[in-house]
Amino acid sequence: MGLMRDIFMTELMGGMKLVFLQMFKPSCTLQYPHVKHNVPDGYRGLMSLLRYEDGSERCVGCSLCEAACPSNCIKVVSDEVPGQPLVRYAKEYYLDITRCVFCGFCTEACPVDALAMTKVYEASVYDRRELMFDKHKLYELGEAHLADGKAYLLAHNMDDGTLNPTEGLGDNRYEFPPVDLGEGVPVPTTVGLTREALEAEVAKS
Amino acid sequence: MMQVLFYYMAAVTVVSSVLTVTLKQPVYNVLALLTMFFHVAGLYVLLNAEFLAVVQIIVYAGAILVLYLFVLMLLNLRSDARHMHRQWPFAVLILGSVAAMLVGAFAGGGFGGEIGQYSTAYIDSLGGDTQAIGLTLYTDYLLPFEVASLVLLVAMVGAIVLTKKGLVDDQVED
C-alpha cells in the first residue's frame, strides 16, 4: 500500500485537491480602505488628551505617563499655570507616535484620567514629523474622539465591577485644583466625571 | 560574411584568452573564459559542427565553469597582488617549439591530408551532424566511449572522496 501511495503520490494529490476546491469558496477579505474595521471599545489606537467638561485641561503634568512608558516616547514639560501659582499643568506634552507601542500603560498611570486611547488606527502621514504629537494635537484628538476616549476609560479603568462607584472617577479620588486656562471658566468643584455621567455619555454616542 | 564572422570570433577568442590569463580577480578570469567558450562555439558553427557547438556550451559553460565559480565562491578568493611568476622563458620555449612546428608545417606545403568521405552533403544525407557523430561514436569508437565513461566515473568518485569531510583524516590542520 505504502509503495503505491508513494508512486501515485496520493497524499500530495489529496492536498492539491483540497487547495483546488478552496478556490471556489467565497473570499473573506475586507476591502480595507473602502470598508473600515469596526473596533471594539477600549481599542488601543492613537493617544489623546482629554479635557474636563468645562474645557479645562485634565492633564496636571505629573510625568507619571512618561515614567510608565516602556518605549520612552512621552515627554512632559510641566510648569505652573501662568498667573495661577501652585496649579500644575503640562506646559508642553510630546508623544512620539513612531515610537509608541500602544501598550496603554500611560493611561493606566494617569491619576486624573487625562489620557485615553482613541479608536484611530490610521496613523500614516506623508511627513514623519507630523507623527511627533504635541499637546495641541493631542487635545485636538481628544476632542475629536471624545466618545472613544470615554469608552476607553470605562472599559479599562472602571468596568471591572469591583470598583466602588463613589470612588472610581468620582468625587474625591484625587484632590487637584483643575487647570483653568479659559477665560472666566468656572473652576469645577469636583474633578473627574462620575460613573453615571460617563455611562450616559457612552450610551449617547 | 563568413570571413567577417571568423575574424570576429577569432579576435574575441584571442582577446578573452589573454584576459583569462592576465586578469587578477579570479571571477573576471572565469567570465573571460566564458566569453571565450561562447566564441569558440561560434567557430564550431562556422565549421558546420552545430552539435558540438551546443555541447561546448552545455558542458563547458553550463557545467565546468559553473563548477569553477562554485569553488571560487566557496573559497572566497580575493585578487592577489603577487599573481605572476617569472617563468615566462618556459613559455617562450614552448612557443618556440610550437612555432617551429607550424613553420615546419607551412614549409612542408601547408596542412592537408587525405580527404575523407564526410562531406557536408554526406552528413546532411545521414540526417545531420548529430546523427553522423552518433553513428561513428557508437560503432567505430565504442570502446573509447566506454573507457571515457569509466574515466568520468573514476573522476566523480575521486572528487567525492577528495572533498567529502570525514572520509579522509583531516589531521593536517594548521
Added chain:
Amino acid sequence: MELAMTVGLAVFQIAIVMGVVLLSVAYMTYAERKVLSFMQDRLGPMEVGPYGLLQPIADGLKLFFKEDIIPSSANKLIFAIAPIICLVPALIGFAVMPYNETYAAFGGEAGVISDLNVGLLYILAFASVGTYGVILAGWSSNSKYAMLGGLRCGAQIISYELALGLSIVGVLLLSGSLSLREITMAQDGGFWHWNILLQPVAFVTYVISAVAETNRLPFDMPEAESELVAGFFTEYTGMRFAFFFLAEYANMILVCCLASVLFLGGYEAPMEFLNFIPGFIWLAIKTWALLFFFIWIRGTFPRVRFDQLMKFGWKVLIPITLANILFTALGVYIYNN
C-alpha cells in the same frame, strides 16, 4: 532584397513572440497573485483597474521608476550585468519554440523563428547559462544573504538540469530528432499520439525538475524569503530587480511551453475536429494549464529543506529518469525490430 525580406520577417516574428512572451510574463504575475488569493480565500489585487487587471502594468511602472541602488561594497560591473545575464537566456529560448504549424501571413513555412536541428539542446544550453546571472548576482552583491542564495541557486539548477535533460531523452528516443518542430509533428493526429501517454514518468520528472529549475515553490530555496530575505537579489532594486523577476517568469513560461511541445503535442489540437482552432492557441492553452499547475503546487506545498531537495534530485529523480531511458530504449528497440 531577399536577405532584407528574411531579416525583416525574422525581426517581425521576434517582435511578435517577444511581445506575447513579455505580456504573458506580466499577466503571469497577476494570474499568480489572483489564483493564490482565491486558493487562500482572498481577493488579490483589486485596486488598479477593474479586478486589478492593470496591476502588472502599475507594478512594472513602479519598478521602472524606482531608484537604482548599487551597494557601495558591491562589484559594480558584475552587479550591473548579472540581471541581464539572467534574463537573456530565458527569452532567447523562445527562438526555437514552434508556435504554429505554418507561418501563413508572410508565406513562411514553419511557425517558428528558427527551426534549429539541435533546438532542444539549444534551449538546454542557454538555460544553463542563466545560472551565471544568479551566481554572479549573489557574489557581486557582497552580502551574505545574496551569496548564499546565489550558491544555493547554482547548486540547485545544476543538479536539476541533469534530471531535466535526462527526462527529455525518452522523448528524443521516441521522436528521433532534436528539432522541436519535428518533435511536435511526431505527435500529430490526436491526443493519443502525445508523448505524455508513452512517457508519463518522464513527464512527471520533467515537471518536478522544471519547478526546481525555475526556483519555484516548493523548491524556492535560493530566494526563500524567510531565511535568505530574497536570496541572490536581496540587494537589487528598481529595473534590475525587475529583470530578475521577468527572468523568473519567462523561465517558467519557457519550461511550460517546452513541456507542452515535448509531451502535450505543442500546437497540435487534441482532436482532429478541433483543428479549426489555430495552433498557437492550443499551445497557449496547454502552456497556461501547466502554469496554473505551477501556481497550484505553490499554493499547496510547503518549502522543502535544501538537503532534502538535493537528496531528492540526486537519489530519486535521476535514477528514475535513467530507468525511464533504459526502459524506453528497450521499448523502442523491441518496437523497431
Added chain:
Amino acid sequence: MIELSNYVILSAIIFFIGVLGVVTRRSIIVILLSIELMLNAVNINFVAFSHYLQSITGQVFVFFTLTVAAAEVAVGLALIVAIYRNRKTVNVEELDIMKW
C-alpha cells in the same frame, strides 16, 4: 575564403596563451583555467581538421577531450578544495611541502 591554416594559427595562439598562463600564474584556479584554454585550442584544431579533411573522427575526438576536461575539472577542483582546507591558500608558490 578562410583557410585551414587560419584555424591552426588561431589554435596555436590560444594554446600559447594557455601555456603562458600555466607557467606564469600563481593561483591554481587560473592555472586550471589556462589548461582549459589549451584544451579548447586543441578542440578548435580537431574540428577544423575534421571540417577541412571531411572526416568525422575529429569531432568524435572533441567528445573525448570534453570528457577528459570534465574529469580534470572534477578532480582538480576537488583537490583545490582539499588543499585550501588544509593550507588556506591556493598559491602554488606556497604549496612547497614537497620542496626539499
Added chain:
Amino acid sequence: MNTATQVDTITVTINGETIEVPKGTRIIQAAQQLGVEIPTFCYHPRMLPNAACRICTVEVVKPMNKMFMACSTEMMDGMEVLTDSPRTLDDRRTNMDLLLTQHPLDCPVCDKGGECKLQDYSVKYGSSENPFETKRKDFPEDIRSTLLDFNSNRCILCGACIQVCTDIQKVDAIGFSKRGFITVVGAPMGEALDCEFCGQCMDVCPVGAITSRYSKYKFRPWQEASHQTTCTYCSCGCQYDLRSVDGEVSRVVPIEGVGPGEGSLCVKGHFGFHFMEDEERLTKPLVRRGDKLVEATWDEALTEAARGLMAAKTSGGGSALAGYVGGRLANEDIYLFSRLMRGVLESTNLDSTLRMGGINGVTAAYAATGQVGMMNSFDELRAADVTLLVGSDLTEEAPICGLAVKDTITRGEKPVLTVDSMRTEIMRLGSQRLVITPGSEVAVIKGLVKAVVDEGLIDEQVATRYPEAVAAIRDQLSGTYKEIETPTGLAKADIIEMAKAFAAGDKGVILAGPRVTGGLKGHSAFAMLIDLAFLTGNLSGNGGGVNALTVENNELGLALMGMAPELLPGGAPWSDSDARQQVADAWQCELPDFAGLPLVDQLEAMREGKIKAAYVLGTDPINALPSDMKAAASFGALDFLVVQELFLSETAKCANVVFPAQSYAEREGTFTNMEGRTQAIVKAMKAPGKARADWQIIMELSRELGGPLSYTSAEEIREDMAQLVPQFATLDETNADRAGGRQAALESYLDGAYVADMDYRYDLPAKLNEASSHEMHLYVGDSLFHSGVLSTHNWGLMKIDSVDTLVMNSREARKLKIREGDKVRLTSDQGSAVVPVKMDTRVQPGSLFFPKHALNRDVTNLAGTTISSATEGSAPLYKFVRVTLESVD
C-alpha cells in the same frame, strides 16, 4: 572624638548581629553601622534627635521588653534590638496610618513625589486601607515668600525644618504655630517668610511640605541627571549635587556629609543656579571691527588676539603686556595663564583679584609658616575651644564657614569672640564682642596683642622656647592703651577681657576677614594676628591657628598659582631665585628677570603707554574698581585688550577680542577653597553656543603664539600643576592635613625675617586718627545673596535681593525720619550719589553698608582710593568712605 580609646565601648545586638559601639551611640546609629535601615522622618545625623515622627520605633528585647524610638534611645551594654519584628511592623503600620490620615493624595502634583519618604514608607510599612476616618487638612498654601512655599496639608509635623533652622542655621526663622490638628509650620506670627533662604528646611523636609518656588513643577526626581560638583560662589567650596533635566539645571541638592559644608548650603549655592542659562551669556567670540564688536569664528578671534599680543610684545617686550585674572577661574586655567604670561609672552605684569587684600593674608602667612591659605580646616573650626573673629561678616561672606563657627556655639557651647564695626550675626550669637569704629581693625589687633603681653597671658611653652621673639614683641608694645582706645572707640578693659578670654582657650582659632587683610596696613594687621596666635601658643599645630578668610571662589587657587607679581607658583615670593629657577625648570623656559607691576601701577603704565596690551580673564576691573582709579581710561588707552568672560562685562565692551568662556557647570577642572581643599567640578550641562573652557582658550591662544602648551584634559593639566605645587596632587585634602611642614617654616621665620620689620609692623597708621568733615562711615562689602557678576545674572538671586539698597541702622534712620525705601543722598570728597535705604540693626549708628556688587556704581565711586604701600600689598583701599547722609524728598 580623637580620644576614642578612652570612650567605653559597649556590645549590642541588632537583629541577631552583634556589634561594638562607643557608649552613647543611639540605636539608629548602630543600625546604620550594620547597614540595617530604620525608617525615620525627623532624625538627622547633624541634629539632636527630636523623636517627633515616631516611625523609627523598634522592639528592644533585652534588657527590657519594650518599644523604643531608635533615633533617641542611647544603647546600653548587652542591648538586643529587633528592627523588623512583627510587633515593630505592627507599630509602624499604625503610626504610618496615623500620619496618612490627614495627608492629601496629591503626589502626582507634589514636587517631592518620587523621592518622598512618606511615599516610600507607606508602600513599605503602611497598610493598603486606612482604618481611621478623618477629614483631610485644607489649609491654603503659603506662597507669600519669595522662595519657599509651605504646604501645610502635606506637613507631617516632624519638626526637622524647625530644628535645622534653629540648631544648624541658627536663624529661628520658622516655627510651629497653633496647636493640635491645625498646627502649621511657618514664619512667626503668620508673617511671610523672609530669612536667609538657605533652603535647609526644604532639604530636610521628608515630605513635600516645603518646596522651592524656583524649581516648582520643573522636575521629577527620576528624570534628573545628577552631577557632584563644587559651588562657584564663595570661597567655602561646598560640594553639591547639581541636578538637571534634559540639560537644564532643575535644582541643587546638598550631599549629606560631603565637602566642607557637610551637607549645608547657603542661598547662593542652593538657589543661584540660573546664571549659566542666562540669555546674556556670550556664545561666540567677538572681535572689534571699528567701533563695534562683531561675532567671529574661533580661528579669527584667536588669530586676531595672538596678533595683537604679539605686536605689543615685539614693540615693547614682555613688560608691554599685562594680565589680570579673577577668582572665578579654575586652577587649571590660572596655571595655564601663568605659563602663558610668564613663559610664552615673557611678561611679569600679571595680577589678580588677590590684590584687593587677599594678597596680604597670603604673603604674611607664607612668611610665617611657609604655607598658603587657612591653617585650620572647617572641622577644626568646629572643634575650636575659642574663636576670635576679626573684621568679617562671616555669615554673609562665607556662610558655610559661618556655619562651622555657629556649630562651636551650638554644639560645643564654646566662646566666640567677635571684633567688627558691624553687629554681624556671629557677633550677636557669640559670647564677647567689640564693636569698633569702621576701619580701625589694625588698632584693635595691636591692642589685643598688647593685652596678651601686658597681662601675662603668653603661653608658657612659647615663652620658654622662643624668648627672643617674645622679647622683641614686648619691646614694640611699650605705649599706652590710649593710641588704641582713641581710633577704635573701645575701652581698655574690654580689650583686656577679650584677650583673656582668647588666651583661656586651649585651641584658639583666629579668623581674619577682608576688613583686616584689605584694610589699613592689612599685611601688618594680619602679621600681628599671627603674633597673637604665636604668643598664645596656637601656632604649634594644636588645632588652633590664624586664618585669612578669602572672598572669591578660587582666590586660594590664584595664590597657589602665584598670580601676583610678587608671587611664584606655590606661594613663594618672586624674589626667591631658587624657587624661580625651579619654576623655570618645570616649564622648560626662561622666566623674565624683572619684577612685574601690581595692578595699580599697571593701570598707570597703561595710561602712560608703557603697557600696550592686556589680557583680562574672569573679572571686570572697570566695573569693580572705583572710578578714581581710572580703570576705564587705562584699559581704553591700550592698543590691544583681550577679555575672556561669561558675560559682556564693562571691560569686555572695551576689548578688541572677547572670548566666550564656559561656566563651572559646563567643564572639568578644580577649585581650591579657603581651607586649601582642591575639589573637582564636572561637566553637567552643555555650554551655550561656541563657548569653550578657559584652559582650552588659553591653550589655543598659546598655540597661536607658538607656545608649548598642549593638553587634552583638565586632569592632565592638574598632573602637571602637581609637579610644581604638590598639594594639587590630591583632591579633597585640607591645609590642616598638611600641618606637618608648618613648624619648620615657623622656626626659620622666627630666626630671621620675623624681627626685621617689627618696628614697622607695630606702628599704627596715622590715617586712623584722620579727621573728616563727613560724619558717617560707609562700608562697601559682600552681601549674602550676591558675590559678583555671576550672582547678578541670576534672576533667582536678583528676585530675593536686588542689591541696590543702602543699609543703615534702623534706630538712626528713625531719628533722621527716613523710612524703608526712601532715597538718601550720600556725599563724599569725591562726589555724591542717591540710593534707596533699607533698615537693619546689623549696621551700627553712624555706619552705612552698601553691597559691593551693586549695579549702582555711584556709591562705589564715592571712595577716594588710597593705595597701601608695597609692604602692605599695594592694595587699593576704597571700601571705607567717610560720607555725609541727607534725606532726599
